[in-house]
Each structure stands twice: as C-alpha cells, then as structure tokens.
Amino acid sequence: MFYREAGQFKTTYEADQALFPIRQDRIAMGLILAVAFVAIPLLANDFFLTSIMIPFLVFSLAAIGLNILTGFAGQLSLGSGAFMGVGAYAAYKLTSIFPDANVIVLVLISGVFSAGIGAIFGLPSLRIKGLYLAVTTLAAQFFLEWCFIRIPWLYNYNASGAIEIPRREVFGVIVTGAEALPLTRYFIVLSIVVVIAFLVANVIRGRIGRSWMMIRDMDIAAELMGVRPLQTKLLAFGVSSYICGVAGAMMVFFWLNAAEPSSYSITLSFQILFMVILGGLGSIAGSFLGAAFIWILPVFLRFLPGLFGVEVAAESIQHVTFMIVGALIIFFLIVEPHGLARLWQIGKQKLRVWPFPY
C-alpha cells in the first residue's frame, strides 16, 4: 500500500531502464537529497556537520569503493585503508607542489594515483582467489603503510611524520584548513559523494558492472562468455581504489585536517570492510547504511546517557559502546547475513503488500 507501483506504466525503454523506475523511489530520492542539501545545512550545528555528517559521507564513499571490489566483483580486499592513504598522500603532495591549483580538483585527481597502485596490487587476483587474495591485499596494506612512515618525501620531511593540510581557497572561499567553515566542507564532501555514487550506480547497471558480477558469480563461466578476467578484475581494482583514494583524500582534507600514517592503518581497512559486510555486499544503498551503522551509532550511543541525564564515566561509555556495537554486528550477521540492504529489500516487499500479506 505504501509502496505499490501499480498503475505506473512505462511507455519507453528509457523510462523502463531509468535508475529509479518506480515513482516512489524517485520521490524518496528527491526527499533524501533535499534533506541532505537543504534541511541539514539549515538545521545542523557544527558538531553534527563535522563529527557526524562529514565522516559518515567519507566512510560511505570508501564503503562504495570497497563494495565495487568485494561486493560486485567478488574480490576480497583488506587494503582499502592503505588505498585511502595513497589518495590522501597524493593529494597532499599535489597541493604542496601546486599550491594555487583548485584543491577539489586535486582531491579528485589524487584518486588516479590510488587507482594505479590498486591495479598493481590487483595483479595477483588473476591467480589468487578468496581468502588468499585477502592476504595479498593485506600485504599491500602493510607495504603502503610502511611507505607512509618511511618515505619522508611523502610528508614533506615533517619532523612529526604527519601530513598537515594548509589553508586553500577555491574561488575565494576557504575550503581546507582550520578556517574552512564546516558547512563549506560539508557541501564539497556531499557533492563529491553524490556525484560518484550516481556514477557508480549507473556503471554497475551497465556492461562493466555486469561483467564484474559475472566474474564474482562464476569466473570460468564469465570467461567462456567472453569476459576477460584480467581486464575486468584490474578495472574493478582500479575503480575501487580510485573511489577509496578520493575518500581518503577527503578524509584528511575536509575532516581531520592532519593525519598520521596510523590514520590509514589496518583498523581503517577493517572499519570499511565491516561497513560493507553489514550494509550489504553488492549494494550502493547498503554502503550508506553500513557507514551509518558503524560510524553514527557509536557517536549516538555516547550521547545517549547524557540525553537521559545519567552521568556515566567517559570510558564506561566507550566500553559499553564497544560491547553494544560488537553484539549488534554479530546479531545482524546471524539474522541477516546479506546486510542491512537486504533487510531494506524485505521491508520494501512488506510495505508493498501491507496490510494484506500473502
């Protein structure tokens, strides 16, 4: 009843093949974008923007990146944190070499470096599959992290070994550094995420996305049907790393302002992987849901006792948060191994037939 497409007739192929063929979906998407672009900027305070929305969007983008590789192309990767780091360090080097260049463009270009490195580390995927591939990407993670620590050129020979983002202006507006307004940073991050998510959603539906899914579902069959495994897998690695790289660059440029190599450690890779698994492998919406679950829920749990006026020591909250989030992860993996996106699918089906289920 709430969600019924009856009476919506498609008369052209364009309408039938549209990204959102159902009217309710289009309305809902419009609403979400309106909330993101209008309501949140109008209503949110700085804390909400800088500590919740910007990290959430950055993580969503990283999760989309990993989802392409793991969810759509079926190549398990533990290197996403390092690929994000490549993007961050590339963008940092680019902006130190070209201080006058548009920093948003540099962030987008930095993903190219990440894509190149990702494709190189994707080469073994032609021979190695499954968990073994995860181990080779783990090698990428450790090797790249080692580079971030050991190659001082990457962080401009800073004594502290960290990268610090200087102030940069785009068309007279400060976009990075401490003086950049949270709202400016939010709009930049949001726009980049929306554009990339839209592009990815389209790529996934087309020839490239289908060939990824063929490789994932059965690579021999895919090969027999004319999908070239090398190109397809490397493309998946490249596109995935590009998106992760852009997310990593945004992480330091528009959120953290400074990053140590440990910011891009294996912990981050796992964080992203959990988002993808919890949100739903092979789903763009799932990437957003997973990022929300892993990032926003703990922040919210931390404020929960305060909202009820209960005084709890800071570290107890932290311990309880760990336990609750951990328990929820296990709960969801048992109850719905296909992630939050699958639950949403089920919910959609139920909404469609309510109140007369069959």
Added chain:
Amino acid sequence: MTRDIPAVIWPAVIWEENKMNFRAFALGTALSLTLAAPFGAGVAQAEDSNYVPLLTYRTGAFAGSGIHIANGMNDYLKMLNERDGGIGGVKIAIEECETGYDSQKGIECYEATKGKGALVYNPYSTGITLQVIPKAAVDKIPVLSMGYGLSAAAVGNTFPWVYNVPVTYWDGASVIIKYIAEQEGGLDKLKGKKIGYIFLDAGFGREPIPLLEQLAKDYGFELVQYPVPAKEMQNQASQWLNVRRDRPDYMVMWGWGAMNPTAVKEAVKTRFPMEKFIAAWWSAGEEDAGAGGEAAKGFKTLNFSGVGTDFKALGDIKTLVVDAGKSQTNPETFGGALYNRGVLNSVIIAEAIRTAQEKTGKKVLTGEDMRIGLEALDLTEARLEEIGLAGFAHPMKVTCEDHAGSHPVFIQEWDGKKWVKATDWIEPMKEQVRPLLEAAAKDYAEKNAPWPVRTEACPN
C-alpha cells in the same frame, strides 16, 4: 534503490506483519534511533563555572599510561572544587571525553566540547595535538600540551595559542645527551660513542630526531635508530636483537603506553646495562620500570613532576577526593609518577585560570582569557609553596616568545621497587635547542602558509 520512508514508521509498519517481526523490529528501532537522534551536543554549562574538558584515554593500547594521567588531572581539579570551591570562587566544570589515543575520536571530542565554552585543551596525543593546533587560533581556545606535542610550538610568536610548558621534547633529548656526556666526562668525550634511540614510530617518537641528529653532528657521536611501530610495540624482540648486535654505548627511549614495559623487559632480557638506558618523561610510570622488576634496577627516565606523595596538596587530594570516594583512582597508584604528572598538568591549568582572572578581572573566563592566563603564567617557588607543592616541580615562567621555557628537568632512577631522584635539576642546552625551534616554527608556518600572523597582544 531507495532508502526512505521515515525510519520511525518502520517498526510500526513491520510489526503488523507476523513473520520475522522480531528481527525487523530490532533493525527498525536501531535505524530510527540512529537517524532520528537529535544529538543535543550543546548541553549548556552552568553560567558560573569554568569549563575544562579533559581529553583522556582509559581504553586502548595506551590506557596503561593514560589512566594515571587522567586520574591525576581529574583529582587535582576536583580537590580545588572541594577545598576552595573552585578557583577565585568559581567552580571548575570538568568533563572527560574518551579519545582512546585515536585521532578520529580525538577530533570528535574536540568538536563535541568546544561549543560549551572550553577554556583549554590537553590532547595527550601528539597526533591529536597536531590536528588541534591550527584550530586553536580559529576557535580561540588555547592548547596546553605539557611536555609533548609539537616542539616548535614553543615559539610563541608563531604559535600564540599553543603552550608546551615546562619543556619540549628537544629540551628533554638535550638533557639526556648532556647527562650521558657528564657520565663520560665531558661533551668532547661523546666523540665516537654510539647512542641507540628506540622510539615509538609515530609523531610522538619522531619529534626528537631532528635535535638528536643535530647533536650527533655537533658532538660526533653516532645515532642508531630503532623504530617500534605502534602495532608491534608489545613485541620488540627484533629491535632488541639489533641492539644486541649493534652494541650501543647508551640507549635512549621515547616510549608510551604498552611500549615502555615491553622495552624494559626486552632490555633486561638482552642484558643491556640498565644504568645506560635512559628514557623520556613519558616512560616514567611505575608499571613501566616495574615490568623489569629488580633486574631493571638502574633504569633512568627524565621527569619534571614530583616523586612520591609527600606534598601537602596531594594530602588534600587524598582526604578530600580519593578517600571520599569521589575519584576513580586506585589508592595503590595514587602518587605514582604519571599520576603526579597529571596533577602537574592540572596545576598549570589552575594557575593559568587564576592568572587569567587576575589579568582580566573576570571570574568566568573564555578561551581568549585563558590564553592570556597561560601566556602570563609565572609559577614561582613561593607560589608552589603556597599551593602546597613546594619542590613538586621546577618554578616555571612562560613568556610571549617562549611558550615552553626550556625549564630544567631531573633524572630519576629505578631502584628495583620505586623511583628515586637521581640527579638535581639539569638545564637543557638552550643555545642549541632554541635556534632549531625557531627554524622548525618558521618551517611549519611556511608549509602551512598562509599561517596567521600573531595579532594577540602580549600580556606580560
């Protein structure tokens, strides 16, 4: 793909269904809570208090050191509230925010607390300090990184909002080299010596390297570096195997958290002469040296805060806070080296608040007032005596040019059971350190160009 229909209706809608209702309800609730959360970050502080957020960590790999610091900072401020009703008649509102030594959480804590009128930030992590430094000038909230963080921040004219009194890492490193030279019989005897430097491979441990390299060049000793990655800090077998091979004459350590006890244990195991093993002030915890037990006898660390509990103010903390059950401090760790460090941190905060109240004539302060208080801080011998901490720390004075002050530190030695003061106060090599600090500050400002030029007036 869509993901709308207000999340709040979810559970209600799905509850109607008979199948799988439990799981869906749980998810719906979780989601609607997540999405509908209003995040009332701006819990207003009472008008008549000075709000001091403490970014602490009692969880994670560095909790072993962090807990004592957190307890010390908390207890002293609480004691002031209990004994004197705050500072200048205004209570101190204390709030802890758990960072777990994680820079993502640290920045979240910063954003969550800055809107409540925070006076000063103590990040207790070089990574978080580096993130906060550029924000300090924008948000007008000073950063007090007591003996850690960016050494170059000592240059007050470049960093008017950052204070690393009483000393920088570079001062500390110079004291260690000076002490080694004393043992050897003069700075000229350092020539040809081999000094090993084992450090946590993060911003923190790398800070002193430029100075050590400079001194190695000046005095002709060889500096051998043994980096310990943070995730392997509890397994330093390979580093100490290299130490055994290289046979350095002295070992210098910059460690924190679980790295310290591991290093002491490994040093004992490799039979490195412990009296030639000298660490920075962040290795000065009882647990750190205690890991080696009796065999760690002779292990030395720098220190700049009092040893033991024999101070009047600590007695007040004991009776008013710890024994009264108002603190999380374990009575056994009360008065430990890192606990006292935390107390000293709070003493500096409290004295800066008091100075700021005197200078501005206001009782309830803002971050800008606090900056004046920190910059005009003059903790004299008489004042230390007055607050019941005579001999607890070296008198310290901040000037507008020098936010660290390069104050003297002393060396303490592990006697197998407890720390004992091994030397008198040792002056850092100011004339070597200061030019490097100036150069580093200039370099920082250039790399972060356009770095704001100091406009804040000097209160002294």
